Structures are given as C-alpha cells and as structure tokens.
Amino acid sequence: MRATRASKPTVSARLPDFPWDHLLAYGERARSHPDGIVDLSVGTPVDPTPEVVQEALRAAADSPGYPLTVGRADLRESCLDWLARRHGVTCLDTADGTVLPVIGSKELIASMPVHLGLGPGDLVVYPELAYPTYEVGAALAGARAVATDSLTSLGPERPALLWLNSPSNPTGRVLPREHLKKVVDWCRERGTILVSDECYLECAWEDRPLSVLHPSVSGGSAEGILAVHSLSKRSNLAGYRCGFVAGDPALIGELLAVRKNLGLMMPGPQQVAMKAALDDDAHALEQHARYAARRxxxxxxxxxxxxxxxxxxxxxxxxxxxxxxCWDTVSWLAERGVLVAPGAFYGRAGARHVRVAFTATDERVDAAVARLAS
Ligand SMILES: Cc1ncc(COP(=O)(O)O)c(C=O)c1O
Structure with a gap:
C-alpha cells in the first residue's frame, strides 16, 4: 500500500506520549468505589468563577469586532499593576510593549520555542521534574531538550531557552532568591532566553515565592527575561483561558509580531473579565484560604x-x-477510590512519588481524608 502524507502523522509522532491516557484504568477503579471517586489527579479548579469576574464577562457580552492580539490597553495596565502591587515587579512599563495577553498559558508555553525561531541545533532546558508542556514545545521546534536543575551539568552549552518554574509543578518547591539570581546571571552571560513560568506564584503556603522580575533577582531590568502568568489557579478561571506574558520588550515584540499573523487573540469579553480578576484581590484571598484548609x-x-x-x-x-x-502508590490509592498523578509523568526523578492535587471540593477532600484514615 502506498503511504500517503495523511497516513504519516509526523508532527504528533515527535511529541511525547499524552501521559493521562495511562491513568484511565486507575480512574475506572477509583470510580467503582461505593462512595464515588475523589479525583486529585489533574488539579482542575472546582470552585465557582468569582462573581466579580462573571459580572464583568456578562457586561462585555456584546463584542462584534475583532480584538487586537496585543490586548486592550486597560488590561495590559492591570497586568502590570498586579505584578507591581502583589509581587514588587516595578521594571515594566506598558508604553514599552512589555506585556501580552495569551489564551491560557499552556498554548504560549507549547508554541514559544517555535515562535521565537528555535529549531534543530538549539537547546531547550527545563527542570528535572517538570510540567510536560516544556518538552512538547521543544519537540515541536525540533530542538534538543535537556531536563536538569544543575547549570554546571550543562558545561559550556549555550541553551537558546531555559525554563524555570517556581513554585514548581509537580513538587511545590520554591526556588530561593539566590538561586533565581544565579540563573538570571548565567542566562545573561550566555545569551540564553530565560522564561519563568510563575503560574502558581499566589498559591504559597509555607514560603514566599519571588518573581524572576523582582528587582532583587533581575537587577531591575527585564533584559533577556520573560515571566508567564495564568489566571487559571488564582481566580478559578481555567475555563476562560486567561494568561499573560511579561518582560523584555524585544522578546514580547517578537512574540506579538508572530502571534498577530496567527490570529492568536484573546476574545474581547475574556479580556474584560481578566482585567476584573486582576484588579480584585478579595476573591483571590478567599480562594487561597479554601485551598490552605484543604491542603x-x-x-x-x-x-x-x-x-x-x-x-x-x-x-x-x-x-x-x-x-x-509510583504506580504501586497510584494503585493503592485507586483501591480506596482516590485518583492521583504518578510522579513519573513529570520526569524520571518522580518514579517514587505521586502528585496529590488539593483542588477538589471540601466534601470530596473530607471523603479522601476518611478513606485514608480507615
Ligand atoms: C506549571 C504550569 N504551567 C502552565 C500551566 C497551564 O495553565 P493554563 O493554560 O491554564 O494557564 C499549568 C497548568 O496546570 C501548569 O501546571
């Protein structure tokens, strides 16, 4: 039989396995528990979208025209206000083109290496235990990928792009100021683009995570640095797909120029809703308290x-x-009707851990607690 182009999915074949498919059988087992499943695997938010955000979305429902890829000026202002107010990031100015809304941070993470022109011969570095989309982005670009937390292990290499993720998915680890600073200096010396995924910056319990753009880390300049933020976790907005990227105006400008051509624009009503979420800290504090108790x-x-x-x-x-x-632990918990993610999804170093999300309702968390006690 003649092979056709359509029969060769060469792009998807380059991508890593979609890991969640491996968990399906354990999900079935957990669902058969007489009191139902407690799903602590994916970590999707379950509490209502804050009223202040829903109201803003409703009020912006009339939206006949195309939105701009660069986003509304008042939204960009709110992104930078929030970074300054909540995280002490003071080196960015909207007039310089330092911020860009994105349709959830996952699409940005997966497409960034391609959009910044990386290809075969370039190296992308990400944490040893990491959100799998960093690897997906490198694979899409055909770039080499190394998962490591050790800069010295890279020897004389000059990576094109290096990902940081503090607080970390999956480990919840917070990188200290000195470590962040060391990475910033190392990247600047080598001409490596440093991209810091900070989507859990406000989900902190026992430490105070810092943005890589904090002046004590970046030296008060965004040169060579991008920080990625998401409203999914802070504001229960995963369904609205609201995130943004901020930092070096040269890099933001390049992303904007590419994304314009691809039509990657955040819908107008979502932009208004995202602004309402960023301007309001009260709902985020309430959600923080809910998660702290469940945790x-x-x-x-x-x-x-x-x-x-x-x-x-x-x-x-x-x-x-x-x-x-980790698969024995997943199985032990599934027997009790509790589904968690195996650490192996996030890298070899996770082979003996599981990641337990605390995004379930109070009622489901109580059910898990009772099952673990019996
Ligand atoms: C580390 C990390 N980055 C990015 C994302 C993507 O979030 P979103 O696309 O909802 O903004 C996630 C989602 O779980 C994540 O864990």
Whole structure:
C-alpha cells in the first residue's frame, strides 16, 4: 500500500506520549468505589468563577469586532499593576510593549520555542521534574531538550531557552532568591532566553515565592527575561483561558509580531473579565484560604497514612511518597477510590512519588481524608 502524507502523522509522532491516557484504568477503579471517586489527579479548579469576574464577562457580552492580539490597553495596565502591587515587579512599563495577553498559558508555553525561531541545533532546558508542556514545545521546534536543575551539568552549552518554574509543578518547591539570581546571571552571560513560568506564584503556603522580575533577582531590568502568568489557579478561571506574558520588550515584540499573523487573540469579553480578576484581590484571598484548609487536611491524612511529603511549600499539590514505585502508590490509592498523578509523568526523578492535587471540593477532600484514615 502506498503511504500517503495523511497516513504519516509526523508532527504528533515527535511529541511525547499524552501521559493521562495511562491513568484511565486507575480512574475506572477509583470510580467503582461505593462512595464515588475523589479525583486529585489533574488539579482542575472546582470552585465557582468569582462573581466579580462573571459580572464583568456578562457586561462585555456584546463584542462584534475583532480584538487586537496585543490586548486592550486597560488590561495590559492591570497586568502590570498586579505584578507591581502583589509581587514588587516595578521594571515594566506598558508604553514599552512589555506585556501580552495569551489564551491560557499552556498554548504560549507549547508554541514559544517555535515562535521565537528555535529549531534543530538549539537547546531547550527545563527542570528535572517538570510540567510536560516544556518538552512538547521543544519537540515541536525540533530542538534538543535537556531536563536538569544543575547549570554546571550543562558545561559550556549555550541553551537558546531555559525554563524555570517556581513554585514548581509537580513538587511545590520554591526556588530561593539566590538561586533565581544565579540563573538570571548565567542566562545573561550566555545569551540564553530565560522564561519563568510563575503560574502558581499566589498559591504559597509555607514560603514566599519571588518573581524572576523582582528587582532583587533581575537587577531591575527585564533584559533577556520573560515571566508567564495564568489566571487559571488564582481566580478559578481555567475555563476562560486567561494568561499573560511579561518582560523584555524585544522578546514580547517578537512574540506579538508572530502571534498577530496567527490570529492568536484573546476574545474581547475574556479580556474584560481578566482585567476584573486582576484588579480584585478579595476573591483571590478567599480562594487561597479554601485551598490552605484543604491542603492542611489532606497533608495530615497522608502523613497519618504513612506518606512522606516533600517540598510542597507552594503550588496546588502535595508531593508525596510511600517509598515505592509510583504506580504501586497510584494503585493503592485507586483501591480506596482516590485518583492521583504518578510522579513519573513529570520526569524520571518522580518514579517514587505521586502528585496529590488539593483542588477538589471540601466534601470530596473530607471523603479522601476518611478513606485514608480507615
Ligand atoms: C506549571 C504550569 N504551567 C502552565 C500551566 C497551564 O495553565 P493554563 O493554560 O491554564 O494557564 C499549568 C497548568 O496546570 C501548569 O501546571
């Protein structure tokens, strides 16, 4: 039979396995629990979208014209106000083109290497334990990819792009100021673009995470740096697809120029809703308190059931281990109707951990706690 172009999915074949498919059988097992599944795997927000945001979306429903890729000026202002007000980032000015709204941060992360012109011969570096989309982005560009937390292990290499993610998915680890600073200096020396995924910056419990754009880290300049933010977790807005990227105007300008041609514009009503979310801290504090309570209950129950919790100072996850293969732990929990993500999804170093999200309702968290105690 003659092979046709259509029969050769060469792009998807380059991408890593879609990991969640491997969890389906465990999901089935957890669902068969008489009191139903407690799904702590994907970590999707379950609490209502804040009223202030819903109201803004409703009020902006009439939207016949095309939005601009660069986003509304008042939205860009709110992004930078929020960075300054909540995270002490003062080196950015909207007039310089330092911020760009994105349709959820995942699309930006996956497409950034291609959009910044990386290709075969370029190196992309990301954390040893990491959100899988960094690898997807490198693979789409045909770039080489190395997962490491050690700059010295890179020897004389000059990566084209290096990802940081603090607080981390999956471990909840927060990188200290000195570490961030060292990475900034290293990247600037080598001409490496530093992109910091800060989508859990406001989900902090036992530490105070810093933006890479904080003056004590960046030296008060965004040169060579981009920071990626998402409203999905802070504001229960995963369904609206609202994020933004901020930093070096030369890099933002290049992303804008490419994204304009691709029609990657955030819908107008969503831009208005995102602005309302960024301008309001009250709902974020309420949501923070909800997660803190769920985290404390689950943490205690897991520890009581013999788990060891590592890192987990921030993010929406507990990084837990029973000192056994992660799939055995996934299976042990699925037997009790609780579904979690195996650490192996995030890198080889996660083979003996599981990632437990605390984004379920209070009622489901209570169910998990009761099952872990029995
Ligand atoms: C580390 C990290 N970055 C980015 C994202 C993408 O978030 P979103 O596309 O909803 O903005 C996620 C989602 O879970 C994540 O864990």
């Amino acid at each position: 404390a209950r689950l943490r205690e129950a897991l520890t009581g059931a013999g788990f060891r919790i590592e890192h987990s100072e921030a993010s929406l996850y507990l990084w837990a281990s029973r000192d056994e293969d």
